[in-house]
Amino acid sequence: MTxxxxxxxxxxxxxxxxxQGNVMASRVLSNMLVRKGFRVxxxxxxxxxxxxxxxxxxxxxxxxxxxxxxxxxxxxxxxVALEPIEAIRVLADYGNPSVxxxxxxRAIYPVGVITGxxxxxxxxxxxxxxxxxxxxxxxxxATEEAIRLGNPILGNIVMIGAxxxxxxxxxxxxxxxxxxxxxxxxxxxxxNLHAFAIGQAAVALKSPLPQREV
Amino acid sequence: MSMDREQKEGAEVLxxxxxxxxxxxxxxxxxxxxxxxxxxxxxxxxxxxxFSEAGxxxxxxxxxxxxxxxxxxxxxxxGLRSLCVMKQNGVNVASDFLLxxxxxxxxxxxxxxxCDDPGALSSVNEGESRHFARLMEIPLLEPADFWEAxxxxxxAFDLSEAIRNVVMVRSVTRMSHxxxxxxxxxxxxxxxxxxxxxxxxxxxPDRGPVTSAPVxxxxxxxxxxxxxxxxxxxxxxxxxxxxxxxPELLIITSSACTLYSREAISLLRAEGRAGILKLGTTWPLxxxxxxxxxxxxxxxxxxxxxxxxxxxxxxxxxxEQAREIGxxxxxxxxxxxxxxxxxxxxxxVAAAVGQILGIDPPAIPAEYxxxxxxxxxxxxxxxxxxxxxxxxxxxxxxIREALQRDHRGGFVCGDIGCYxxxxxxxxxxxxxAKTLHAMGSGTGIASGFGKLxxxxxxxxxxxxxxxxxxxxxxIPALINAVHQNADITFIALDNSGTAMTGFQSHPGLDVNAMxxxxxxxxxxxxxxxxxxxxxxxxxxxxxGTRVTLNRLLEEPGVKxxxxxxxxxLSPEKKVKKRFLVRVDEALCRGEACGCNRLCTRIFRCPxxxxxxxxxxAEIDEVICAGCGFCAGICPAGAIRSEEAAK
Numbered sequence: 047m048t049x050x051x052x053x054x055x056x057x058x059x060x061x062x063x064x065x066q067g068n069v070m071a072s073r074v075l076s077n078m079l080v081r082k083g084f085r086v087x088x089x090x091x092x093x094x095x096x097x098x099x100x101x102x103x104x105x106x107x108x109x110x111x112x113x114x115x116x117x118x119x120x121x122x123x124x125x126v127a128l129e130p131i132e133a134i135r136v137l138a139d140y141g142n143p144s145v146x147x148x149x150x151x152r153a154i155y156p157v158g159v160i161t162g163x164x165x166x167x168x169x170x171x172x173x174x175x176x177x178x179x180x181x182x183x184x185x186x187x188a189t190e191e192a193i194r195l196g197n198p199i200l201g202n203i204v205m206i207g208a209x210x211x212x213x214x215x216x217x218x219x220x221x222x223x224x225x226x227x228x229x230x231x232x233x234x235x236x237x238n239l240h241a242f243a244i245g246q247a248a249v250a251l252k253s254p255l256p257q258r259e260v
Numbered sequence: 261m262s263m264d265r266e267q268k269e270g271a272e273v274l275x276x277x278x279x280x281x282x283x284x285x286x287x288x289x290x291x292x293x294x295x296x297x298x299x300x301x302x303x304x305x306x307x308x309x310x311f312s313e314a315g316x317x318x319x320x321x322x323x324x325x326x327x328x329x330x331x332x333x334x335x336x337x338x339g340l341r342s343l344c345v346m347k348q349n350g351v352n353v354a355s356d357f358l359l360x361x362x363x364x365x366x367x368x369x370x371x372x373x374x375c376d377d378p379g380a381l382s383s384v385n386e387g388e389s390r391h392f393a394r395l396m397e398i399p400l401l402e403p404a405d406f407w408e409a410x411x412x413x414x415x416a417f418d419l420s421e422a423i424r425n426v427v428m429v430r431s432v433t434r435m436s437h438x439x440x441x442x443x444x445x446x447x448x449x450x451x452x453x454x455x456x457x458x459x460x461x462x463x464x465p466d467r468g469p470v471t472s473a474p475v476x477x478x479x480x481x482x483x484x485x486x487x488x489x490x491x492x493x494x495x496x497x498x499x500x501x502x503x504x505x506x507p508e509l510l511i512i513t514s515s516a517c518t519l520y521s522r523e524a525i526s527l528l529r530a531e532g533r534a535g536i537l538k539l540g541t542t543w544p545l546x547x548x549x550x551x552x553x554x555x556x557x558x559x560x561x562x563x564x565x566x567x568x569x570x571x572x573x574x575x576x577x578x579x580e581q582a583r584e585i586g587x588x589x590x591x592x593x594x595x596x597x598x599x600x601x602x603x604x605x606x607x608x609v610a611a612a613v614g615q616i617l618g619i620d621p622p623a624i625p626a627e628y629x630x631x632x633x634x635x636x637x638x639x640x641x642x643x644x645x646x647x648x649x650x651x652x653x654x655x656x657x658x659i660r661e662a663l664q665r666d667h668r669g670g671f672v673c674g675d676i677g678c679y680x681x682x683x684x685x686x687x688x689x690x691x692x693a694k695t696l697h698a699m700g701s702g703t704g705i706a707s708g709f710g711k712l713x714x715x716x717x718x719x720x721x722x723x724x725x726x727x728x729x730x731x732x733x734x735i736p737a738l739i740n741a742v743h744q745n746a747d748i749t750f751i752a753l754d755n756s757g758t759a760m761t762g763f764q765s766h767p768g769l770d771v772n773a774m775x776x777x778x779x780x781x782x783x784x785x786x787x788x789x790x791x792x793x794x795x796x797x798x799x800x801x802x803x804g805t806r807v808t809l810n811r812l813l814e815e816p817g818v819k820x821x822x823x824x825x826x827x828x829l830s831p832e833k834k835v836k837k838r839f840l841v842r843v844d845e846a847l848c849r850g851e852a853c854g855c856n857r858l859c860t861r862i863f864r865c866p867x868x869x870x871x872x873x874x875x876x877a878e879i880d881e882v883i884c885a886g887c888g889f890c891a892g893i894c895p896a897g898a899i900r901s902e903e904a905a906k
Contacts, residue, residue, distance in 0.1 A: 143628050
């Protein structure tokens, strides 16, 4: 017997830049949902992902049916962005008035910004844009928290913890632990559990993580 | 994170389409699997390699797809079940052998898996392999979801043994690289023993020699096999219909397009008006099954990627059966209802179905759409580029400098690998690479250019080629250039692995797909044996590369330069930086330098930043890989590198 979802299918986009652990995040979340008895489809774009490009995983969750690996335009229910402008890029295609958005505020500059040709929007502008386009928007300093745990890549797990904290999907710390123990050497489990708990608490308590310069 | 040996029969797990195909082969008792890496197919062989075990499962990365198919065929001839795996254009490479193999027939079940890339998400073509099934007169299966990918692969071995010929399973990127729920089946115990029985007459399919001759008799037999497959397809559980008994519109579809079609009907709330005939056996089409479903209605939409393959076959059957099923109106690729290029998605299919049925697809409120457009218009693009510390950026910089000094308009013939970006995205290769086609074609094209001197062509001709590509297809082209005495400079960009697709092994390495020690075949020794001068260099040695190239460009005939440096993403490189790099602000003159910001505007390594406030270059220490190459490009000597502590 599966638990209730607010939508069938419930559509999640996890986005970021190659090397941020986007694929890992989508697999962890999806495996948790499969264990809850859901039918899950993940659609991924990779191949050029390690070469600076945007990466996007589409996750479709349903109690009964297998859905397409591509979410129809304008139909995301939840966007999890490991990088701030990628949140806006995904909103442009998949946004709608009821979408919820979780944003890791750590910027990764595109080559055009590095070389001085393009300008990267300010954090204020990013917050304003996402808040204007989402029914609910949460901003986290996930990478900074992950660095404090010893590895910036754990930012993806902080964000999965935040999904749990949001309360829109039936996933909790125990389920996360079960899944992560299957994949990780025992030595790395503890840091992952910490990362998950930090993200979960930040969103559940409605108190944003301490903001630092990003 | 992926399928492993621990997972037990009956477990419902999340598998990537490619893992599911691999699992299907394991559940069918595959004994030999061979392939050549290529996105989106590589994970099939990678998954199988984790299950390899002496006497139970042999797995190899072959030098190219044709050899992979020959290796798999040998196992079949010896009575074992075998699999060969490739991306769409790999089937072109293997097709000469495939033509003869399908004539000779097989013994142990043999499957060809081709993973196509509609939309060219990771390819420089969107070629379709489905047409090969028709061309080669072999059955074609196309899975429409992740679980079915396993079941279909497993059954394909039975089908192959039932008809004694190769069976083709075709996947697409959105199936191979997507994931979904799969219930694992049992893995059979090993029973087969390899023996090639060949002492019988040529007419004996079990004990005779295996050849495509006598051709006419064998060709006739091959067509009988295909008719047998079509008869089996009539009752196949892989062909299903969902929808009203007499729908207004019948959608005929296969593969990932099945999921798009279902989604389109759901988006339009057209469940009562449209039905879906999902075909898993797409060549040859089972005629009685098609007749039964075409009778349901007058309007038929065929949804498929990329070319109208199903559409053409359905129309032929409908014409043959017109007296019984009546005249139909067909929608699809040929009439422009769906685009003839690129991949499909739920929105494109919903638009097509909506247009036929007169239903508007759901739209988001105009006010929100307006706000969305205004707020998301000016985002900085993410251009793809060589990684920080990538030896290819250094190699193309050296080539650029040499060509600039040479002054004769020399150019590079590009090839397939990460370094293809030198041809695709002007910024990544400094406008040096000017052609890009198939694996090894850069060298073949250069060989042709290199004979145009007597026609007045004065431009120096260069070809680049990665190490894996060298073994795959560049060797015959290079031998041709040597034998024809073409004037070319051949540059092997040797980064010690099949880097683009994830560091699969190749003949230049001392390890094979199963992790066993293997003899290496040396590129320099091979080229030397061709009797041409070979120079080995380090792409990070900018001056050395430039000086060598300028010398080679002046010399006639074939010259080989091997630029050797491991990929920046290779495990040994990822661990630590070789150099600590910094910008000396006192020396960096910024915009006033006259260098036109060579480091950030032209060289464009992601590790080099332009600080807008200070108007100076700087190093991003998190991103910089510490290759130290950029220290050599700054005309003011402001970029400093020092050897990092051991």
